[in-house]
Amino acid sequence: MAFEFITKEFLIGAGSSLASAVAGFMAFSRFWVSNKARNANDAQQIDMLDRQERGLDRLEKENSELRSQIKDRDEEIRNYFRELSVSNAKLQIIEQQLQNLKEQNELLSIQVGRLTETNKELASEVAHLRATMRT
Template sequence: MDFDLDNLKTAGLGLGAALSVGLNGWLAFGRTWVRTKASNANDSQQINMLQFLSDQVKELKTENTHLRDEIEERDQRIREYWKTITETESRLQIVESQLEALKQQNESLREELRELVAASTNMSCELARIKNAERMPR
């Protein structure tokens, strides 16, 4: 077997080139595999974060609904309180106006009573004079 140095050099260069291409391919595959693995981990993490945020949104919607119901109940109670207050104010105004009318009527009755007392006193005096006049001979 005759090995020629040129053939050996050519074979060595071919083998070196093949090893270089193989090594570059293996390194490229490794980088791609690591990048894919990191990308998958990142995707999983993003999916988990989205699921977490979705769960939080659901919880906040539930809490929001609950708070809206509470606010509606409070608004209803406030409306009822205002209705009661308005009715009470109306009744109070009626009572106050009736009280004012009764005060005026009472004042009028007092005036009439004074006049009646004065008239009664005058009648008593007049009656006493008439009795005295009858007792006295003329």
């Protein structure tokens, strides 16, 4: 017989070896599939990190632009406030001068009234003196 080496022990050993090979192949394929899944997951995480980095760069750029706009508006507000302060000071000076002119006008009105009264009295005295001198 040509197959004399096939004995019970040989079949048990071959079966055990085959079972070990199948178990090893299954373990290797599980490892390979899980490794492939991890690699895909890592690639997705890298893509996600790239997207987040681009988003962060975009937000930083937008933040910088907004800070620049705020700085410009702040300077504009300071200029408006400066102009407003100067205008308020000028307005106070004008109001004070107007008040002084009103007071002077009142005093002048009183003086004109007195002068008019005095002038009437003087005219009446002159008329009286002329009348007295004619007689």
